[in-house]
Amino acid sequence: MNExxxxxxxxxxxxxxxxxxxxxxxxxRICLLRYPPGMLLGEHELAEEFTVSRTPxxxxxxxxxxxxxxxxxxxxGTMVTGVDPNAFRDIYAFRLRLSEMMGEFPAEDEAPHxxxxxxxLQDRLAALKGQRDMEAxxxxxxxxxxxxxxxxxxxxxxxxxxxxxxxxSRIWYSVIEAFFEEQLADLASELSxxxxxxxxxxxxxxxxxxxxxxAFGLHRVASARTTG
Amino acid sequence: MNExxxxxxxxxxxxxxxxxxxxxxxxxRICLLRYPPGMLLGEHELAEEFTVSRTPxxxxxxxxxxxxxxxxxxxxGTMVTGVDPNAFRDIYAFRLRLSEMMGEFPAEDEAPHxxxxxxxLQDRLAALKGQRDMEAxxxxxxxxxxxxxxxxxxxxxxxxxxxxxxxxSRIWYSVIEAFFEEQLADLASELSxxxxxxxxxxxxxxxxxxxxxxAFGLHRVASARTTG
DNA sequence: TGCAGCTATGATGTGCGCAACGATAATGAG
DNA sequence: CTCATTATCGTTGCGCACATCATAGCTGCA
Numbered sequence: 014m015n016e017x018x019x020x021x022x023x024x025x026x027x028x029x030x031x032x033x034x035x036x037x038x039x040x041x042r043i044c045l046l047r048y049p050p051g052m053l054l055g056e057h058e059l060a061e062e063f064t065v066s067r068t069p070x071x072x073x074x075x076x077x078x079x080x081x082x083x084x085x086x087x088x089x090g091t092m093v094t095g096v097d098p099n100a101f102r103d104i105y106a107f108r109l110r111l112s113e114m115m116g117e118f119p120a121e122d123e124a125p126h127x128x129x130x131x132x133x134l135q136d137r138l139a140a141l142k143g144q145r146d147m148e149a150x151x152x153x154x155x156x157x158x159x160x161x162x163x164x165x166x167x168x169x170x171x172x173x174x175x176x177x178x179x180x181x182s183r184i185w186y187s188v189i190e191a192f193f194e195e196q197l198a199d200l201a202s203e204l205s206x207x208x209x210x211x212x213x214x215x216x217x218x219x220x221x222x223x224x225x226x227x228a229f230g231l232h233r234v235a236s237a238r239t240t241g
Numbered sequence: 242m243n244e245x246x247x248x249x250x251x252x253x254x255x256x257x258x259x260x261x262x263x264x265x266x267x268x269x270r271i272c273l274l275r276y277p278p279g280m281l282l283g284e285h286e287l288a289e290e291f292t293v294s295r296t297p298x299x300x301x302x303x304x305x306x307x308x309x310x311x312x313x314x315x316x317x318g319t320m321v322t323g324v325d326p327n328a329f330r331d332i333y334a335f336r337l338r339l340s341e342m343m344g345e346f347p348a349e350d351e352a353p354h355x356x357x358x359x360x361x362l363q364d365r366l367a368a369l370k371g372q373r374d375m376e377a378x379x380x381x382x383x384x385x386x387x388x389x390x391x392x393x394x395x396x397x398x399x400x401x402x403x404x405x406x407x408x409x410s411r412i413w414y415s416v417i418e419a420f421f422e423e424q425l426a427d428l429a430s431e432l433s434x435x436x437x438x439x440x441x442x443x444x445x446x447x448x449x450x451x452x453x454x455x456a457f458g459l460h461r462v463a464s465a466r467t468t469g
Numbered sequence: 470t471g472c473a474g475c476t477a478t479g480a481t482g483t484g485c486g487c488a489a490c491g492a493t494a495a496t497g498a499g
Numbered sequence: 500c501t502c503a504t505t506a507t508c509g510t511t512g513c514g515c516a517c518a519t520c521a522t523a524g525c526t527g528c529a
Contacts (some may be wrong), residue, residue, distance in 0.1 A: 055481095057479095057480085067481090068512080068514065068515090069513075071482095072303060075300060076303075076307060079307060085481075086481080087519075088480055089481075089522080090479095090481075099396070100396055100397075103395045103398070106346070107395055107401075110398075118331075118334070168327070168328055169331045169332045169335035169405055170335050173335075176401075283509090283510075283511095285510085293483080293484090294485070295484080295485085296485090297484095315511050316489075316492075317492075317511080318510060
């Protein structure tokens with residue numbers, strides 16, 4: 014379903030080379046925690062998997078490092094960065110502000126398309142109940158993010174919104190397992206609220222809804238750290 | 242003065258290889274408009290200049306492309322991206338918001354250091370009067386940016402603030418020549434105001450001052466487009 | 470037995486050569 | 500003379516081989 018030619022995040026024309034595909038694949042694996050923090054990735058190993066030389070793999074890894082998702086050290090390898098509590102706090106605080114900002118740059122004409130996407134996601138979420146399929150759940154979140162991201166008319170804000178979504182999702186999924194049912198219900202209500210806002214054409218409301226649910230997730234994580 | 246080991250913008254440990262040096266050199270040239278938009282950069286040519294192979298140059302160029310400063314096309318070359326009016330508007334609007342946000346994450350303990358830097362910059366600016374030295378002026382702006390950037394306690398905001406500073410400066414310098422004297426005076430008062438704010442320990446004020454002067458510059462550009 | 474130093478091994482960093490791609494200019498037909 | 504076609508050139512994309520670095524394990528000595 015998620016082929017390569019879909020949505021582009023930035024202005025950069027799809028550098029339709031394979032490096033973007035590799036980059037996305039690795040990024041998703043990191044965000045899904047299939048590559049947990051601290052894991053060591055070998056260039057040769059990845060090159061073999063993607064049936065390419067080390068060169069494109071290295072490019073993808075460099076982009077990941079530039080994103081702050083990995084850290085490459087000479088003679089050692091490329092390892093997935095850990096979840097620094099300070100960075101965690103900063104990223105979430107920043108994301109709250111970004112979501113609040115969304116309404117200041119509304120892309121009104123994208124609302125209908127977003128609404129239809131949301132409705133689809135609602136169906137798919139309903140089909141997910143009781144399955145505890147983390148990957149499918151993440152895919153839903155991912156597509157929700159993309160739908161809301163397109164509601165932002167400001168390119169710079171859109172880029173930044175996307176950038177820190179991935180940073181945050183990686184951290185978030187490290188603690189979500191304990192709250193899977195809660196998060197499922199939370200996503201359901203978020204979808205419902207966003208659908209309502211979109212029907213009213215109120216993109217600012219979408220931003221605030223998103224902000225609130227980010228805060229809810231943040232609260233769950235915080236309470237998990239104190240209790241656990 | 243600006244050696245390689247100085248301030249790092251992100252969490253990435255200085256990949257103190259040569260690629261970072263090349264990246265910074267090219268980035269500065271682009272922002273200074275020594276490499277004007279549309280200019281074609283050859284990998285081999287740059288490799289010769291920096292006395293390295295094409296490989297590190299390619300890495301630097303890829304980071305520039307990821308930053309949106311260049312665009313590489315197969316069989317053609319790497320060209321400096323043009324100043325899209327829409328992107329221009331978006332970036333400036335976003336920067337205004339970012340500056341307003343600065344005060345919400347103040348790094349109080351950095352204020353003294355920033356103040357001493359500002360005082361130095363004031364002296365250097367005074368020595369610049371009447372010379373029309375664009376490069377020195379840019380260097381001043383650059384160091385001012387760094388000083389204020391360090392006042393941000395939130396890592397994500399700091400990264401983003403830096404990211405779009407470079408994007409904006411590149412656009413800005415394409416029109417500054419017509420207002421050089423004005424900008425000089427404007428920078429003088431900005432430094433003065435920021436010094437006052439820092440003496441009061443009011444970092445939020447620093448953000449607002451910065452926001453206002455960004456808006457002033459924006460206004461100059463806008464009026465230049467209408468009149469010119 | 471414990472520790473220091475060395476060596477072997479495998480990782481990334483770098484340089485280089487070939488292939489694929491795009492643009493341009495020369496060329497021939499109409 | 501104009502336009503379409505093609506050949507040629509230059510550039511980036513990719514793969515591979517070597518250099519450099521960090522680490523683990525072994526060996527020799529105290």
